[in-house]
Amino acid sequence: MSGDTWTGRLIDGRYVVDSIIGQGGMGVVLKARHKFTSAQVALKMLQPDLQMNEEAKERFLREAQTPTTIGHPGIVQVHDAGVTPEGELYIAMELLTGRTLRQAMYPTIPPQVARRILLELLDALGAAHARGIIHRDLKPENVFLSGPAHTVKLLDFGIAKMVQAGRTAAGMMLGTLSYMAPEQLSDASTVDARADLWAVGVMVYEMLTGKLPFRGTQLAE
Numbered sequence: 001m002s003g004d005t006w007t008g009r010l011i012d013g014r015y016v017v018d019s020i021i022g023q024g025g026m027g028v029v030l031k032a033r034h035k036f037t038s039a040q041v042a043l044k045m046l047q048p049d050l051q052m053n054e055e056a057k058e059r060f061l062r063e064a065q066t067p068t069t070i071g072h073p074g075i076v077q078v079h080d081a082g083v084t085p086e087g088e089l090y091i092a093m094e095l096l097t098g099r100t101l102r103q104a105m106y107p108t109i110p111p112q113v114a115r116r117i118l119l120e121l122l123d124a125l126g127a128a129h130a131r132g133i134i135h136r137d138l139k140p141e142n143v144f145l146s147g148p149a150h151t152v153k154l155l156d157f158g159i160a161k162m163v164q165a166g167r168t169a170a171g172m173m174l175g176t177l178s179y180m181a182p183e184q185l186s187d188a189s190t191v192d193a194r195a196d197l198w199a200v201g202v203m204v205y206e207m208l209t210g211k212l213p214f215r216g217t218q219l220a221e
Contacts, residue, residue: 006030012084015043015092023047026056026158031095041079042096046089057089059158064091066157070131074124075154076144098147101203102140109207117145118204120152125200128154129193134161136188138199139179140206161191178202178212 006028009017015032021042022029032043044063050056064081080092101117109117121143128135135142136159144153177185181198184191205213 010035011043011045011088011090012082015041015090017043026050026060032092039079040095041092042094044091044093048088051087051089060089060091062160063156063158066128066133066160070124070128070133072124072127074120074152075128075157096144096146096153098145098150100141101143101145101207104145104150105140105207106210108210111208114204114207117143117150117152117207118200121154121200121203124152124154125196128160129196132162133157134191134193135196135199136161136184136191137176137179138196138203139176140203143203159188161188178214 006017006020011017011032014035016035018031018033018040020028021031025047027044027046030043030045031040033040046056046060050060061081064078067075067078076096077094078091079094081090083089125135125138135154135157137156138154142154142156144155145151146153179199179202181191181195184195184198202213
């Protein structure tokens with residue numbers, strides 16, 4: 001759907017879409033307000049062509065459930081989730097203002113600011129790991145600097161691994177190549193919290209230098 005098609009649409013009888021914020025391979029994110037309370041939310045809708053994909057639906061629902069399971073202020077809050085009468089999955093999250101770490105990091109980030117971001121990120125990540133949840137897709141696009149204080153908010157737990165659940169099929173490679181630990185390249189089902197820490201290390205290097213520590217963009221490199 002285009003931005004014009006989304007704007008003004010009523011989702012599940014209670015969320016009125018004001019505008020489109022962005023979209024990716026899994027979903028579209030909309031700025032919306034509750035029809036009855038006028039509370040503003042970021043509404044994420046699963047892409048229409050994935051509505052019948054069971055794996056995509058499972059990941060989408062995991063993204064809705066995981067932040068509540070962790071319960072940490074450094075992780076984006078989920079207020080609601082559901083299925084529209086048309087069968088569309090959606091998540092209503094807190095509406096953040098600010099920018100992603102990706103948008104903030106160039107040319108570089110001053111060391112004292114990078115240190116503060118790192119400590120806040122590790123605090124949120126530690127809460128996830130303490131509950132047996134591995135993010136597996138940490139990258140600057142999934143770290144949001146929110147509000148005037150640029151408070152860290154960790155986003156997108158769609159491919160998170162529940163250590164005790166064992167939901168990931170063996171042999172699958174999940175994540176973003178430049179930030180993936182070596183063991184994650186071969187089998188995402190075997191990784192633990194150390195894979196997330198690898199990604200954090202890559203981001204710290206990038207914040208301070210403006211470049212990635214490794215240049216490879218393909219598995220063969």
